[in-house]
Amino acid sequence: MAKSKKSHRPKARLPKGMRDVDAAEVRASSAMLAAIQSVYELYGFEPLETPAFEYTDALGKFLPDEDRPNEGVFSFQDEDEQWLSLRYDLTAPLARYVAENYDALPKPFRRYQTGPVWRNEKPGPGRFRQFTQFDADTVGTASVAADAEICMMAADCMERLGIPRGDYIIRVNNRKVLDGVLERIGMIPADESFDLQRLTVLRAIDKLDRLGPDAVRRLLGEGRKDESGDFTKGAGLSPEQIAPVMEFVATASDEAADVLGSLALLVGDSETGRAGVEELKTMAGLFKAAGYGSDRVMLDPGVVRGLGYYTGPVYEAELTFETTDEDGEMVRFGSVGGGGRYDGLVERFKGIEVPATGFSIGISRLYSALKVLGKVENRTVSAPVVVLVMDQERLPEYQKMVFDLREAGVRSEMYLGTSGMRAQMKYADRRGAPAVVIQGEDERARGEVTIKDLAEGSRLSEEITDNAEWRSGRPAQVSVGEGDLVTAVKDILARHRT
Amino acid sequence: MAKSKKSHRPKARLPKGMRDVDAAEVRASSAMLAAIQSVYELYGFEPLETPAFEYTDALGKFLPDEDRPNEGVFSFQDEDEQWLSLRYDLTAPLARYVAENYDALPKPFRRYQTGPVWRNEKPGPGRFRQFTQFDADTVGTASVAADAEICMMAADCMERLGIPRGDYIIRVNNRKVLDGVLERIGMIPADESFDLQRLTVLRAIDKLDRLGPDAVRRLLGEGRKDESGDFTKGAGLSPEQIAPVMEFVATASDEAADVLGSLALLVGDSETGRAGVEELKTMAGLFKAAGYGSDRVMLDPGVVRGLGYYTGPVYEAELTFETTDEDGEMVRFGSVGGGGRYDGLVERFKGIEVPATGFSIGISRLYSALKVLGKVENRTVSAPVVVLVMDQERLPEYQKMVFDLREAGVRSEMYLGTSGMRAQMKYADRRGAPAVVIQGEDERARGEVTIKDLAEGSRLSEEITDNAEWRSGRPAQVSVGEGDLVTAVKDILARHRT
Numbered sequence: 002m003a004k005s006k007k008s009h010r011p012k013a014r015l016p017k018g019m020r021d022v023d024a025a026e027v028r029a030s031s032a033m034l035a036a037i038q039s040v041y042e043l044y045g046f047e048p049l050e051t052p053a054f055e056y057t058d059a060l061g062k063f064l065p066d067e068d069r070p071n072e073g074v075f076s077f078q079d080e081d082e083q084w085l086s087l088r089y090d091l092t093a094p095l096a097r098y099v100a101e102n103y104d105a106l107p108k109p110f111r112r113y114q115t116g117p118v119w120r121n122e123k124p125g126p127g128r129f130r131q132f133t134q135f136d137a138d139t140v141g142t143a144s145v146a147a148d149a150e151i152c153m154m155a156a157d158c159m160e161r162l163g164i165p166r167g168d169y170i171i172r173v174n175n176r177k178v179l180d181g182v183l184e185r186i187g188m189i190p191a192d193e194s195f196d197l198q199r200l201t202v203l204r205a206i207d208k209l210d211r212l213g214p215d216a217v218r219r220l221l222g223e224g225r226k227d228e229s230g231d232f233t234k235g236a237g238l239s240p241e242q243i244a245p246v247m248e249f250v251a252t253a254s255d256e257a258a259d260v261l262g263s264l265a266l267l268v269g270d271s272e273t274g275r276a277g278v279e280e281l282k283t284m285a286g287l288f289k290a291a292g293y294g295s296d297r298v299m300l301d302p303g304v305v306r307g308l309g310y311y312t313g314p315v316y317e318a319e320l321t322f323e324t325t326d327e328d329g330e331m332v333r334f335g336s337v338g339g340g341g342r343y344d345g346l347v348e349r350f351k352g353i354e355v356p357a358t359g360f361s362i363g364i365s366r367l368y369s370a371l372k373v374l375g376k377v378e379n380r381t382v383s384a385p386v387v388v389l390v391m392d393q394e395r396l397p398e399y400q401k402m403v404f405d406l407r408e409a410g411v412r413s414e415m416y417l418g419t420s421g422m423r424a425q426m427k428y429a430d431r432r433g434a435p436a437v438v439i440q441g442e443d444e445r446a447r448g449e450v451t452i453k454d455l456a457e458g459s460r461l462s463e464e465i466t467d468n469a470e471w472r473s474g475r476p477a478q479v480s481v482g483e484g485d486l487v488t489a490v491k492d493i494l495a496r497h498r499t
Numbered sequence: 500m501a502k503s504k505k506s507h508r509p510k511a512r513l514p515k516g517m518r519d520v521d522a523a524e525v526r527a528s529s530a531m532l533a534a535i536q537s538v539y540e541l542y543g544f545e546p547l548e549t550p551a552f553e554y555t556d557a558l559g560k561f562l563p564d565e566d567r568p569n570e571g572v573f574s575f576q577d578e579d580e581q582w583l584s585l586r587y588d589l590t591a592p593l594a595r596y597v598a599e600n601y602d603a604l605p606k607p608f609r610r611y612q613t614g615p616v617w618r619n620e621k622p623g624p625g626r627f628r629q630f631t632q633f634d635a636d637t638v639g640t641a642s643v644a645a646d647a648e649i650c651m652m653a654a655d656c657m658e659r660l661g662i663p664r665g666d667y668i669i670r671v672n673n674r675k676v677l678d679g680v681l682e683r684i685g686m687i688p689a690d691e692s693f694d695l696q697r698l699t700v701l702r703a704i705d706k707l708d709r710l711g712p713d714a715v716r717r718l719l720g721e722g723r724k725d726e727s728g729d730f731t732k733g734a735g736l737s738p739e740q741i742a743p744v745m746e747f748v749a750t751a752s753d754e755a756a757d758v759l760g761s762l763a764l765l766v767g768d769s770e771t772g773r774a775g776v777e778e779l780k781t782m783a784g785l786f787k788a789a790g791y792g793s794d795r796v797m798l799d800p801g802v803v804r805g806l807g808y809y810t811g812p813v814y815e816a817e818l819t820f821e822t823t824d825e826d827g828e829m830v831r832f833g834s835v836g837g838g839g840r841y842d843g844l845v846e847r848f849k850g851i852e853v854p855a856t857g858f859s860i861g862i863s864r865l866y867s868a869l870k871v872l873g874k875v876e877n878r879t880v881s882a883p884v885v886v887l888v889m890d891q892e893r894l895p896e897y898q899k900m901v902f903d904l905r906e907a908g909v910r911s912e913m914y915l916g917t918s919g920m921r922a923q924m925k926y927a928d929r930r931g932a933p934a935v936v937i938q939g940e941d942e943r944a945r946g947e948v949t950i951k952d953l954a955e956g957s958r959l960s961e962e963i964t965d966n967a968e969w970r971s972g973r974p975a976q977v978s979v980g981e982g983d984l985v986t987a988v989k990d991i992l993a994r995h996r997t
Contacts, residue, residue, distance in 0.1 A: 010847065010848060010850060011554070011556040011557050011559070011847060011848060012848070013557060013594075013595045013596075013598035013599040013848040013849075014554065014557065014595075014599060015550070015553075015595075015599070016550065016552060016554055016577065016581075016583055017577060017579070019552075020550065021547065021548065021549050021550070021596055021600075022547070022548035023547065024545040024546050024547065024610075026548075027547065027548050028546060031546075042880055042910060043905050043908070043910050043911075044905065044910075044911075044912065045883035045910060045911060045930075047522040048522050048525035048529075049519065049520070049521065049522065049525065050519065050520035050524075050525050051520075052513070052514065052517040052518065052615075052629050053551065053585075053615060053617070054514060054517075054573075055513075055514060056509070056512065056514055058509040059509050059510070059511060059512065061509070075552075075575055075583075076575065077573055077574065077575035079514065079619075080619075081515070085514055085573075087551075096511075097511045097512075097513075098511075098519055100511035101511040101512060101513070102519075107926055107929040108916065108926070111912070112522075117550075117551060121577075121578075131550050131551060139915060141916070142915040142917075143917075144894075144915050144916070146894050146898065146913065146915055149898070150898075150913070150915070153902075283894075286895050287894060287895055289895070290896065290898050290902075291902040292899075292902070349508065350511040352508060385543035396642075396781075396784075396785060397784050400644065400647070400648075400788050400789050401789055401790075404651075404788075404789040410541070412540060412541050412542075412543060413541075413543060414542065414543035414609070417607045417637060417640040417642050417644055417645045417648070418606065418607055418639070418640050419640075419641075428605055428606070431605040432543075432605055
């Protein structure tokens with residue numbers, strides 16, 4: 002390696018499906034994470050950080066493409082030849098943590114965690130192999146009050162992020178109700194092939210929003226050929242079986258009682274189905290008691306989630322406002338987060354059931370949404386004041402000026418290159434500097450510094466079209482005694498803020 | 500995989516060398532990161548986030564064990580069979596970023612970045628395979644004013660973190676001076692074997708603090724057998740060659756002029772050496788002009804840093820207060836960060852030299868240090884108030900209470916299990932809850948709620964030794980009308996804060 006770097010030059014390029022996040026997005030994401038964190042904290046959740054990778058067998062494999070064994074995750078071997086995988090979500094590592102530390106945890110255990118996750122999937126527009134999630138989970142209680150709480154918390158998060166009520170909705174469903182419907186159409190849970198067929202049904206329904214009911218009907222039946230000609234195998238249901246499933250996914254209504262009534266009819270005397278309807282009813286009661294109307298949280302059997310491990314309530318946070326897609330068509334923004342109950346994940350390790358439920362917000366997707374809504378502050382931090390260097394010999398003096406500014410809390414820089422005045426002004430411009438500080442030989446002789454107000458200058462230059470007037474006016478520039486530098490800069494910055 | 504999870508149970512265990520970070524450390528680390536970030540921002544640095552892994556050839560391999568080619572990093576192949584590696588620091592990815600986006604960047608370019616890095620090294624006590632760094636780098640300027648700025652910024656970070664002046668020191672050296680000394684003792688840069696021998700010399704000196712001068716002398720010469728009997732091959736210098744090197748590393752002094760004088764003698768007429776001394780002199784002038792005395796930043800040729808890619812100034816942040824090691828012996832806490840100038844890293848890609856310098860703080864190590872100093876706040880967030888559930892049928896009513904508390908900004912939880920009163924009180928205790936809210940059947944009939952002040956209760960129970968007195972007094976408990984719940988809880992919390 003040490004040798005080869007001399008003989009050939011590596012190409013500077015990002016790995017496939019990866020991206021660099023720029024300053025504006027890093028700042029906005031931090032602000033978003035802080036907002037969500039404050040809500041999670043208010044609800045009593047505690048932070049936890051698990052490592053980026055886990056033993057592959059501990060993570061398990063529950064991604065939508067679990068049927069393709071070598072896809073979905075990035076894996077490697079340690080020196081003991083044990084397989085390790087980068088986490089693909091924050092839920093599987095939590096299950097490992099809970100199983101490993103079960104006795105020491107308060108029960109129920111509420112934890113939140115944020116961080117990157119990695120998926121070894123085909124990248125596409127806006128679809129990256131690394132992205133940030135922010136999860137909250139409650140472990141150790143079977144009570145659907147935990148699920149209800151997380152749904153309300155999800156709604157609170159949306160509003161704390163500045164998304165107006167009416168522009169988002171938390172949709173709630175229950176897998177048990179769907180299982181009841183499947184039972185009634187003759188799919189039998191004990192059957193070997195049930196798991197896979199059920200997953201195919203789930204994924205078909207999960208595409209309702211994106212592909213519409215006709216496509217879902219085909220995916221529930223024999224299968225579907227998409228526009229590119231690719232064929233996706235269906236769940237193999239008969240038209241008589243498909244009808245109640247389609248009826249099920251269309252029962253959404255603002256009136257919880259209506260939804261519950263329709264679902265009760267659809268599940269008939271299926272015990273699982275009735276338990277699911279009962280759980281949804283309890284949750285609806287809790288939403289109502291806390292004052293969360295159907296403008297914030299609503300029952301919607303069209304939401305099923307694609308992941309295999311959910312066992313009860315499932316929920317999704319959706320942005321309902323419209324935006325323009327790549328083809329210029331109006332579309333709803335769609336899902337920015339979701340979750341549900343997964344009572345079997347810890348059991349994988351412990352052999353005893355440890356019920357749990359949780360929610361995950363996709364931070365990058367949410368950032369795109371907030372940009373569309375104009376809710377991303379362009380600058381949460383002001384650009385730095387730049388102290389120009391007119392004479393390399395006098396670096397220590399300029400260094401002292403910038404020190405004094407920083408000491409007074411003014412974000413500032415000394416120009417660190419060796420270029421001349423014009424390049425330095427261009428640099429200040431590029432940095433978006435609100436002002437530059439200049440002390441040439443003449444000013445120094447007079448014991449003065451000059452401060453150029455760049456923001457004011459650019460405003461004036463837009464107004465003043467006459468070039469002569471601009472030059473003679475020398476707007477937005479002030480010279481003060483060296484001792485008044487900090488005060489004068491602060492005055493200019495204060496003027497910009499108002 | 501879907502099958503095997505049924506047939507065998509995976510063991511819940513962390514991968515070797517990894518750890519989970521608990522709530523107290525996550526909170527404290529966030530506060531530390533925020534403090535450091537505020538200093539980096541003040542100095543005009545901008546955030547950037549590069550992904551967790553890069554193409555292996557783009558990262559290069561500059562870890563101390565680069566001579567062992569398959570060690571040091573975690574690597575895996577993508578579907579194109581290209582090798583990818585988890586980043587081992589934040590500097591190599593920055594070099595890739597700069598090379599890839601060179602034309603679009605302001606020059607100089609100041610960026611900061613924090614995040615985990617991974618090293619495939621032998622884990623040990625306090626030595627993990629994943630840890631968090633927080634870096635600031637200035638790219639595109641050869642001026643040592645950039646290095647000086649980063650050293651002063653490092654000092655500011657220590658103080659912003661609450662480490663008192665006198666308990667830390669930023670030590671500064673220059674690789675060119677060492678190269679001058681090596682030149683004078685007859686080591687020739689053009690020689691094929693020079694790079695490796697120089698690296699061995701660097702690593703020998705880098706161990707000065709830990710092993711002392713005798714061990715370093717052996718490592719510079721034939722080699723050294725450590726206490727376990729393991730032999731480390733030395734740099735092969737003769738006693739006549741070793742003497743000036745040992746003299747070099749011992750020239751530290753509070754007086755910059757003294758250090759500069761000694762170094763000038765040691766490098767003699769070596770051009771590289773003299774350039775290095777000149778750079779140190781310029782930096783010393785900048786420290787002085789900005790008022791950073793040798794109690795904050797000092798010249799110390801004993802600091803060389805172990806990494807191969809440094810080309811000029813190198814610097815290290817060290818905590819100088821004493822603490823007790825595992826064997827109960829008093830030791831200095833040691834290094835919590837360091838960095839230096841690496842003018843060749845971007846050149847690897849671009850073929851043109853892009854000078855750069857940067858600094859990295861080790862967050863986990865700093866956390867241990869702040870704990871020793873008692874500078875870690877135990878709770879930056881108060882524990883939640885717990886609303887007990889006395890009757891599962893009345894969940895919606897308890898849910899409403901906790902909703903009202905949260906609405907008023909009080910961190911609170913409804914108990915989500917199904918256990919009885921005793922278990923619920925135990926839970927509240929475990930959570931460190933300042934208070935619990937109770938409404939049993941009787942209280943409900945009276946339209947009242949009871950608030951138990953747990954913090955006050957536990958204080959009183961320490962004072963009151965007589966059990967009867969405790970029971971009869973029923974201290975720290977208050978019953979109020981349902982409508983006054985929020986006010987009463989807030990009163991109790993306010994009492995705790997004073």
